[in-house]
Amino acid sequence: MENLTRSNETHSPTNPQLVLALLPLGIALNLSLGTLVHTIKAPIYVDAVGTILVTLLAGMRAGIIVGVVSFIVGGIFVNPVLPWFSGTQAAIAIYTYFAAKKGAFRTYKLVIVTGVGLGIVAGVVSAPVITALFAGITGSGASLIVAFLLASGKSVLQSVVLSGLAAEPLDKTIQCLLAVWLLRGIPQTLLDRFHNEALFRNGFLRGANETV
């Protein structure tokens, strides 16, 4: 994990110390939000908001580290099953990075489309893990869809992929909307320290470089 903060990405902040300082905070935010939402029993997961936020602020590599490490640490202290979904977090960071490069977080309508896409990606990437580890049944609401599809003769992988495609887009759209809403509420002076192209391209930062 050496040289994690080197910035050869096109829209990373140039200060390696700032990225390095942001990473543990992003991981802690990911874990805290997940735990908090779980505590108040909200019907969403919010386990990737930190990953999405850090990817937008500091680039793909930082987002992958936040997603993967938060799920590994969460696996030790919260739920031992979480580390198996680290790949999904990496996929979320990669998707968010390329979507942000295209300006897919500029308006709330675009964010909804991006969130649906992210849900499809997350559903497909997590399907092999759910199939191999849980035999398709995780005990969540989506397991009902899996059970129905299994009973209708579909294979476990098919059932998990289809249920993921039905359930994940809503959750991921909510998470993308939440991340964008949070970034829009942060003072410009504060965001300006994370000076990068994605923030301008998606309208989080305004100013002379708006047309970058």
Added chain:
Amino acid sequence: MKPSFEMVFSGVQMRRYEPSPRARGAAAAAAIVGTLISNDLHLLLLAWLGILLPLTIAGGIARQHMKFVTVFLGPVTAALLLVWGWMVAAPPGMPVGSSPEEGLSFGCMVALRLTVLGGVIQLCFLTISPEQLIATVRCWGLRGEGLVIVAGTLALGPELRLRSDQVLTARYARGLVPNRSFSNRLRQLPFLLRPLLAWVLRSAIQRSEIWHQRGLLARLQTLPVEPCAGSSTGSAFFVFLAFSWLVYNIATRVSG
């Protein structure tokens, strides 16, 4: 006060036999792979009841393990048994409704595999004493920036929780929350998240400036590496146990 069973066999007692970080990592990897390829229901049950449960009690993490088993695995197990034993009534690869007993057995095996996997991960990582945590991750090859990230995460988690508690308490104290009902608590989320994110960003900026002034990144490269200490008896015991489990499961798989 008479000491309880868990107090007697607490983590403090176990630390005498704490394996070295390398042995711990190797044992964890072997035990996880062995569990993933295991498809023997009775052996999994025996491994959980006969080995993992006593070790979690001896390691002082029985409460965390039972919480994982009841809170997380309880609903998953119920759903697995219901779906594979009753709704599908057959294991994967067989026609629907052809063998409820085998379906039930398959559901049990998946639930037990998850139980053992979770137990192995908890036993290998939750039993690391706090003062050995950083030395352990360093022995696993995590140096420099990676070490800063892991150490920072462990330190910042409680701080972030404290910040969110402060925001919520302030809102309760100002009378902005009429009562602590579910809907009211849910409505506090937006008021909580923005101050929390603003704090995260400000804190990152402050920390980065301090690190820059102190030349942290340059100093990280020159930190001395401590020896990876641990009990040789404990190391040998855990490595033997884990690799026996792995070899037995490979042999069972190969022999069909």
